[in-house]
Amino acid sequence: MKHVKWSLLIVICFLLVGCGGQKKAVVKYPKKRVAVENTVITHAKGYLGTPYLYGGNSRKGIDCSGLIHQSFSKSKISVPRTVSELKKTGYKISVKKARPGDLLFFKTSRNRKISHAGLVIRIENKTPQFIHASTSRGVIVSSLSQAYWNKAFVEARRIVR
Numbered sequence: 480m481k482h483v484k485w486s487l488l489i490v491i492c493f494l495l496v497g498c499g500g501q502k503k504a505v506v507k508y509p510k511k512r513v514a515v516e517n518t519v520i521t522h523a524k525g526y527l528g529t530p531y532l533y534g535g536n537s538r539k540g541i542d543c544s545g546l547i548h549q550s551f552s553k554s555k556i557s558v559p560r561t562v563s564e565l566k567k568t569g570y571k572i573s574v575k576k577a578r579p580g581d582l583l584f585f586k587t588s589r590n591r592k593i594s595h596a597g598l599v600i601r602i603e604n605k606t607p608q609f610i611h612a613s614t615s616r617g618v619i620v621s622s623l624s625q626a627y628w629n630k631a632f633v634e635a636r637r638i639v640r
Contacts, residue, residue, distance in 0.1 A: 609622075
């Protein structure tokens with residue numbers, strides 16, 4: 480009986496060690512970063528004008544994390560589906576170092592949690608321009624220089640190195 484208890488204890492220890500912290504997804508494409516960025520951005524732009532739909536994941540209706548998920552997915556890069564999981568993906572960067580393909584995160588809800596995300600599609604005058612699914616206007620391109628987005632901005636993250 481003691482032997483069974485020890486065996487069970489060892490199995491549990493291995494399971495606990497195997498469930499250690501999940502590694503953050505960072506996709507490395509040393510020579511193809513620009514090609515990957517362009518593919519992700521091209522897919523995202525295909526959703527321009529798509530109406531906003533909470534939990535939506537298609538051209539009939541999409542939300543901000545659905546837009547990012549679909550755009551990366553079409554480029555064969557797996558990213559989480561929700562903003563709360565996306566904000567843990569990749570690694571944090573300075574917004575001054577943001578480039579096309581990076582993600583921007585915002586606090587737009589009353590509870591002041593990160594609740595919105597956008598995908599940088601270009602840099603104009605050192606300012607990120609990003610595509611996102613707006614609740615009022617659907618999928619649009621906005622600028623971090625706009626007062627609303629600048630005030631709500633929290634952080635930038637890089638998925639593809």
